[in-house]
Amino acid sequence: MLDIQRNISLKPYNTFRIPVSAHAFIAINDEADLPRLFAQNDWADRPLLVLGGGSNILFTKDFEGLVIKMAIGGIQVKEQGDTVLVRAGAGVVWNDLVQYCVARGYGGLENLSLIPGTVGAAPIQNIGAYGVEVKDVFASCRAWSRKTGEFKTFSPEECDFAYRESVFKNKLKDEYIICSVCFKLQKNAPVQIHYGAIQQELQQRQIAQPGIADVAAVVSAIRVSKLPDPSTIGNAGSFFKNPVLDAAQFTALQARFPEIVHYPAPGGKMKLAAGWLIEQCGYKGKVSGHTGTWKNQALVLVNHGGATGQEVYSFSEEIIETVDSRFGVRLEREVNIL
Numbered sequence: 001m002l003d004i005q006r007n008i009s010l011k012p013y014n015t016f017r018i019p020v021s022a023h024a025f026i027a028i029n030d031e032a033d034l035p036r037l038f039a040q041n042d043w044a045d046r047p048l049l050v051l052g053g054g055s056n057i058l059f060t061k062d063f064e065g066l067v068i069k070m071a072i073g074g075i076q077v078k079e080q081g082d083t084v085l086v087r088a089g090a091g092v093v094w095n096d097l098v099q100y101c102v103a104r105g106y107g108g109l110e111n112l113s114l115i116p117g118t119v120g121a122a123p124i125q126n127i128g129a130y131g132v133e134v135k136d137v138f139a140s141c142r143a144w145s146r147k148t149g150e151f152k153t154f155s156p157e158e159c160d161f162a163y164r165e166s167v168f169k170n171k172l173k174d175e176y177i178i179c180s181v182c183f184k185l186q187k188n189a190p191v192q193i194h195y196g197a198i199q200q201e202l203q204q205r206q207i208a209q210p211g212i213a214d215v216a217a218v219v220s221a222i223r224v225s226k227l228p229d230p231s232t233i234g235n236a237g238s239f240f241k242n243p244v245l246d247a248a249q250f251t252a253l254q255a256r257f258p259e260i261v262h263y264p265a266p267g268g269k270m271k272l273a274a275g276w277l278i279e280q281c282g283y284k285g286k287v288s289g290h291t292g293t294w295k296n297q298a299l300v301l302v303n304h305g306g307a308t309g310q311e312v313y314s315f316s317e318e319i320i321e322t323v324d325s326r327f328g329v330r331l332e333r334e335v336n337i338l
Contacts, residue, residue: 002026002037004066013069014054015116017234018309022049022067029071029091031151031179034144037068048146049338050177053093055116056125056236057336060309070120072179075100085139087182090120094127102216107189108137110216111198114223116230116237120178124168125334126161130219131192135161139184143176152176163265164241164334191215197222226297234303235294239316240274240331253327274331275299281322291315313337 008025011017023046028034037043047065051057072089075097079085084106088097094117098109111132121127122134123141138161141154160167168176191210193199201218202210210218228235242263245253250270254260261273275298278284284298290307292315294300301312320331 002033002040008067010054010059010063010067013051013067014057014059014236015230015234016058016236016303016307016309016312017230018059018303018307018312020059020062020309022063022065024066025069026066027069027071029073031072031142031144034177034179035149038146038149048174050120052090052118052121053116055230056121056334057338058236058309058312059338060313061338063338068177070118070177070179072120074180077104077106082187084185084187085182086185087180088119089180090118090178092119093117094119094122098216101183101185102213105187105212106185107187107191107212108132108183108185110212111192111219113216113219119181123159123161123178123181124166126164126166128164129223130198131194133161133163135159137183137185139182141178141181143178145176147175151179163244163271227300228294228296228302234305234307235300236335238274238299239301239333239335240278240299240319241334242274243272243277243329243331244269245272245329246270253329257327272329277323277327277329277331278319281319281326283319283322288315288318293319309338 003026005025008022010022011019043066049063049065049067051067051069071091073091074089075092076087077084086101086106095114097119098113101109111130112127115127115129123138126134135156138156142151143154144151191212193202193210193215198218201222207214227237244265247268261276263271265271278298283293285295286292287304289311290304291312292302292304294302301316316333324330
């Protein structure tokens with residue numbers, strides 16, 4: 001029997017720790033429960049929210065519909081020579097999957113260590129860090145269609161991945177619920193250490209020939225040093241996307257700000273460090289009421305205790321306007337606003 005709860009607090013289910021409630025709430029532990037749930041026809045006229053780890057969302061009000069907490073677990077492995085296919089349930093904690101793979105020598109996910117959230121959300125957002133994105137190791141995902149009531153397996157091409165984007169955020173937004181994801185990893189995989197922060201940390205540790213376990217440890221250490229722990233202070237990690245400019249736009253901007261932090265992006269474009277832009281506007285470590293930016297990383301907005309979602313949103317709007325005024329660059333929120 002499906003256990004649908006009413007008027008449930010969502011504070012434990014979002015890493016910003018915003019105290020809002022949901023009209024109805026259910027945890028899905030088996031993909032077979034999805035067809036059964038929607039066969040009831042109780043939710044046709046109600047909004048629906050599929051929730052993973054709640055680490056990329058900001059609630060600004062109560063949710064007047066059904067929240068589906070994806071809690072499908074399990075990790076299965078299929079080795080094919082040096083190639084390893086690893087399938088994980090949508091509810092598996094992302095970093096648990098990374099640690100599982102690193103411990104077994106399966107390379108490809110180590111640069112994505114300590115990213116908060118669950119496996120099911122990874123392809124939706126095409127999560128990435130330190131030169132690696134999910135699309136680089138994505139094999140397929142199994143999802144359930146709210147329209148047809150059938151399961152479908154998506155290939156990498158069908159997911160239409162881009163920077164922090166996928167078909168699930170655009171053309172197929174709210175149409176599919178991801179149940180599991182399969183990753184194509186490698187034994188004896190070459191490590192990706194071209195990001196400066198990784199190289200510096202490896203040098204400090206005097207590691208000349210790093211393996212994937214070394215990279216995972218270094219990335220984890222860097223993230224801990226820069227980012228607040230959601231269990232102690234409410235946050236959703238990076239709040240804004242790094243802006244991507246075409247060559248002409250970047251050249252004009254660099255002429256005005258020669259020291260601007262930037263990285264090459266596909267198509268001859270240039271990616272800017274949003275945290276640097278925000279910091280230059282005086283926001284690093286700034287406190288505004290119950291919210292503010294993190295002391296070690298201006299890209300992260302935090303709940304110092306008692307903040308409402310609307311308060312955090314208004315502060316983010318202030319940052320967007322300030323950065324735009326100074327640099328002529330319009331920041332986009334990476335966090336989903338509800």
